[in-house]
Amino acid sequence: MIELINIGRQFGDVWAVRDLNLTINKGEFCVLVGTSGCGKSTTLRMINRLIEHSAGEIHIDGQPIRGFREEVLRRRIGYVIQNIGLFPHWTVARNIGLVPRLLGWKPERIAARVDELMALLGMSTERFSGKYPRQLSGGQAQRIGVARALAADPDILLMDEPFGALDPLTRDGLQDELLSLHHRLNKTIVFVTHDMDEALRLADRLVVMHEGRVRQQGSPIELLREPADDFVESLLGGNSRGLKEAALTPVSQRMRPAAVTSDAPVIEATKSLREALSLMLWHRVDHLNVVDGVSKNTVMPADPAHILGGLKLADIVTARAPVGAPGGAQP
Template sequence: MIELDGVSRLYDGVAAVEGLNLRIERGEICVIVGTSGCGKSTTLRLLNRLIDCSSGSIRIDGEDIAAMDVKLLRRRMGYAIQSTGLFPHWTVARNIGVVPQLLKWPAARIEARVRELLELLGLPHADFAHKFPSQLSGGQAQRVGVARALAGDPEILLMDEPFGALDPITRDSLQNELLRIQAQIHKTIVFVTHDIDEALKLASRIVVMDKGRIVQHDTPTRLLEQPANAFVEHLLGQGEQGLKRASLQRVGAHMLALQGPPPACSVGVTDSLRQALSLMLWHRTGELCVRDEQGNPVGLLPIAALLRGPDA
């Protein structure tokens, strides 16, 4: 859906990004990750023409964005940033409805869209529509920022470190919320972060950038198993690749048939192997009962199963 072909951006003759070649497929979450100053946010801003390419081209559905009306282009793209960018003197409902209003949607349709998005993001309309940004917690404000980015039903959602300023618990909650929502709406999402764990959790594919260039573009699993160079390996955390890979694998793919009474300690069938290993270490046990979402025992996870491949 999105193609970058030889894209560079120069500032006073110095390249912020250089020679970017990238294809992002429709409906995937593409996460751009790297250290500060590597060109992640510059790449994102090139996509909605907040800045223009110095050379190369960017195409959406085969159409060069340089030939598009910039206002229409940006209305096709939701944009969520770390500071939320909410208008402080507007209510939550008005903040969310700003793009549909620019698109000249009827008032009833805007109201229905605001209600739909607030409910989707776990913010009951009756409790939050009338509030102002100053009355929201950080996590609530970030949810409203995401709702506003989605309000015009854009094809593409651009997210620039949207959860970077939040505490770990709220951040984890919003990551889960994003994955839940994406399972329903199937947008093409380009997400920028400096946090490799966040990238591994969210991404269909990960773009690793270093000094303005793409050094690897791969699935999370292949990135862990076949890092392109020492920089990627260091970014992934030397010595922690096993734990990070375990965070990508689900318990259900490794469990064995339950025979006899279930063990006292349990893990969820959709939990990660990393969570299972943590439980084993904490409770000093070599096996866990696997339970489904209703709490029914459905399998057994011995520690040896963690070392085998899925369905081994």
């Protein structure tokens, strides 16, 4: 658990963060969002003492972080940034093994951990371990940055706009991988982004900051439905909040138990209502068959063996799942 208690950070006469209170539970994916200069990156860096807090206390598992030596604290917390920070003259394997070497791990244990992490992130050890950062694509380099942050198996992972410089396709793929990693490894993740769609897709808890303070926090669905004020509503998309909520709601929550019609276009049950609406608009229909994901055919007719149910336009626009229902992308 991470606790920020009345935290403040002052730069000269300016308070970048003031009176900030936030509790991040073990295993939670917490995303900090807000306009530029709102204090979200400063808050992230105070957790691992890259920036010292000027007021208040920060606790990790009940212990004040100033009770840890700085280097020990930082080795316990994985840290990923936008420009990755890989050492250009080191191979991929050596970059990943940095923290374990500092911790005195034996070479064979480091090598095994490098192999494990590269496999976890879908990168062949034989193909990539001997490469240098300049030989990697942006997405590949960012995967190595994540692997390096996870190398010593930290409980906490801090990520400061890690996908901000990547193209949309690569970014979407890495978001999927990060969600999958989170579900498998149960790490506590604190993630900073300026991209609201990314924040809504990833967060268990969404924290909106403004002028150094927390303006509102809660699940993405809670904030979309009940923004605290005009600022939060605007940041979340204003009149497009309905579409953003649809992007978080899986088709499985709204489908009917039987197929609507045998010749309707199909959509997988794990896809979002926003994708279902787009498919309806594209095919000029008001109903879809919902399939189990085994069938790769997205047009008609669907294989009856794979049909789970049906979805009508009315199911999207009239029904509403309860606030506590799960949202976000599925691993």
